[in-house]
Amino acid sequence: MLEKLPEALGHALRDRRAGLDKLVFNTCGMRSGLGMLKVTSLAFADHAPIPERYTADGEGLSPPIDWTGVPESAHSLVLIVEDADAPTSDPLVHAIVVDIPPQDASMHEGALKSPGHAGEDDLHAGRNSYFMAGWIPPDPPRGHGQHRYAFQLFALAEGRRFSGKPTRGEVLKAIQERGIAGGMLVGTYTRPDGSIEAGQGAPAVRSRIAN
Numbered sequence: 001m002l003e004k005l006p007e008a009l010g011h012a013l014r015d016r017r018a019g020l021d022k023l024v025f026n027t028c029g030m031r032s033g034l035g036m037l038k039v040t041s042l043a044f045a046d047h048a049p050i051p052e053r054y055t056a057d058g059e060g061l062s063p064p065i066d067w068t069g070v071p072e073s074a075h076s077l078v079l080i081v082e083d084a085d086a087p088t089s090d091p092l093v094h095a096i097v098v099d100i101p102p103q104d105a106s107m108h109e110g111a112l113k114s115p116g117h118a119g120e121d122d123l124h125a126g127r128n129s130y131f132m133a134g135w136i137p138p139d140p141p142r143g144h145g146q147h148r149y150a151f152q153l154f155a156l157a158e159g160r161r162f163s164g165k166p167t168r169g170e171v172l173k174a175i176q177e178r179g180i181a182g183g184m185l186v187g188t189y190t191r192p193d194g195s196i197e198a199g200q201g202a203p204a205v206r207s208r209i210a211n
Contacts, residue, residue, distance in 0.1 A: 018091040020084045024168070025152045025184050028175040035181030037069045039153050043109070050149060050187035054109075056139030057191070062095065062112035062119070067104060067153050071181050074102035074155035080126075080171055083138070085147040094136040094149065096126025096171055098162045102155060126166040133165050138189040146190040155181040 020026060043063045044050050052058040070077065077100035086092035095112055100123075113119030113134035125133035140147040157178040163170060175182075 017085045018083070018088055020148075022091055023082055023084055023150050023152065023184075024080050024091075024172055024175065025150060025182060028154075028172060028179060028182070030154075030175070030179050030182055034179070035069065035071045035155065037067055037153050037155060037181050037183030039151055039183040039185040040066045041151070041185060041187070042066070044187045047148075047186050047188065050138060050189045054137060055189055056137040058137075059116075060114045060135075060137035061110040061117055062107075062114060062135035063187070064106060064109045064111075065151055065153075065185070066106040067183065069181070069183070070102055070104055071155055073157065074180060075158040075178075076100060076102055076156050078154045078156060078171055078175065079107070080152050080154075080168065081135075082150050082152065083140075083147055084150055085140070085144070087141065087144065090168075091150075092136070093127075093129040093168050094138070095128055095134065096166060096168065097123055098126055098166055098171065098174075099124040124162065126162070126168075126171060140189060140191055142191045144191075146188050149187045149189065151185040151187070153183050154179050 041063055043054065050063065054061050054063040079097040079100060081094040082091035083094060084091050110117050111120050111123060112125060114137060119134060127133060128136050130136055138147065138149055154175050156174060157180050159178045
């Protein structure tokens, strides 16, 4: 949807970004010293560009994600993907998945429902920022520069069940109450416009548990 914004508007908003400090990873209040999960992808390295295949300029599939380091005490895992550079007051939520089995595993390419792709029926997807359950492919406004997409994974202790389509607020509350480990993978995407260089205005993300 954002790809349809005029390039001039993207330029005008290029300094307006939600910010890294508003990611769930940095607002959930998990204490230093708790477990760390390693989150990776076969499609892109940490802080490297997300291939066009997984964006609104390509097929729009959700990318493959792998994780290790799940604590034995974990009851379930939660994945939330946010755009830290969306020109909005809070990060744009691209996907939420809850009730993931608590084990080292992966989510294959296209696992999440997206435009033109059915996804897997057995995933418990939450509500993204477009009020749908599934994957919003990256589509930063032209002229806005590089966007950083944070794939944030959390291990949770046993607790209250999630609703049918949990929201960002519900997920954040669950992490604050029973999060025991977390990890993050960041991918980037830029729509070149001939005037803003890829990477402008986008400092590196520190993958750490917030104090």
